[in-house]
Amino acid sequence: MAKKKFSKDWVNQHINDPYVKMAQQKGYRARAAFKLLEILDAEKLLRPGDTVVDLGAAPGSWSQVARERLVGPGGVIDGRIIALDLLPMEPIAGVEFIQGDFREDAVLQKLKQIVGDQSVDLVISDMAPNLSGVSSADSARIQHVCELAQEFALDHLSPKGALIVKAFHGSGFSQIVQSLKTDFTRVVERKPKASRPKSAETFLVAQGLKANRSRNTDRVDRLE
Numbered sequence: 001m002a003k004k005k006f007s008k009d010w011v012n013q014h015i016n017d018p019y020v021k022m023a024q025q026k027g028y029r030a031r032a033a034f035k036l037l038e039i040l041d042a043e044k045l046l047r048p049g050d051t052v053v054d055l056g057a058a059p060g061s062w063s064q065v066a067r068e069r070l071v072g073p074g075g076v077i078d079g080r081i082i083a084l085d086l087l088p089m090e091p092i093a094g095v096e097f098i099q100g101d102f103r104e105d106a107v108l109q110k111l112k113q114i115v116g117d118q119s120v121d122l123v124i125s126d127m128a129p130n131l132s133g134v135s136s137a138d139s140a141r142i143q144h145v146c147e148l149a150q151e152f153a154l155d156h157l158s159p160k161g162a163l164i165v166k167a168f169h170g171s172g173f174s175q176i177v178q179s180l181k182t183d184f185t186r187v188v189e190r191k192p193k194a195s196r197p198k199s200a201e202t203f204l205v206a207q208g209l210k211a212n213r214s215r216n217t218d219r220v221d222r223l224e
Helices: 002-016 020-026 035-045 061-070 105-115 135-156 173-183
Strands: 051-055 079-087 096-100 120-124 155-169 182-192 202-208
Touching: 020 035, 020 202, 035 061, 035 155, 035 182, 035 202, 051 061, 051 105, 051 135, 061 096, 061 120, 079 105, 096 105, 105 135, 120 135, 135 155, 135 173, 135 202, 155 173, 173 182, 173 202
Parallel strands: 051 079, 051 120, 079 096, 120 155
Antiparallel strands: 155 202, 182 202
């Protein structure tokens, strides 16, 4: 009975959620689009010409936002968007999609091959592992996902590039922040208004690779 009540309450909350309604009006596939929009605006990130990698992309709302920001005159995308997720994703015009588990080496290598030697300007990750409810196990899974995104960023970000990852307050959160601070000159926490108040999710924005941290020192940033 309690489970049914909880499900009914969740459905009512979802239906009445203003961000759900706005997402439907604007054609976004999920309310999460507004989380990314707020972060991009606050941090002044993503502009035409950028290359973006979207980790944990399905159902595709973050890729939709990235596409909007990169569309130039005549509706032509000025830049590149590469998306990856374990789940299938309905195609988005101009977005290259890879289906697979980012934690598997074979999938990660495929992503790296597609990116090639191209310098990435922004890595966005809304990835979150399936949580078991066991705090120690869940914090380890969350850390692992964030570490993978960070490692990918170190391999492919331009020196002035940025990484946005989803984390959760609780055990292991401070370690994720400290790890990012080791590699980036600026790390800030962002709790977008679209993120539900009761949710422990917090987005970390890391910018500017520290000297000798970038593995792309042979790549030259695009002119300002």
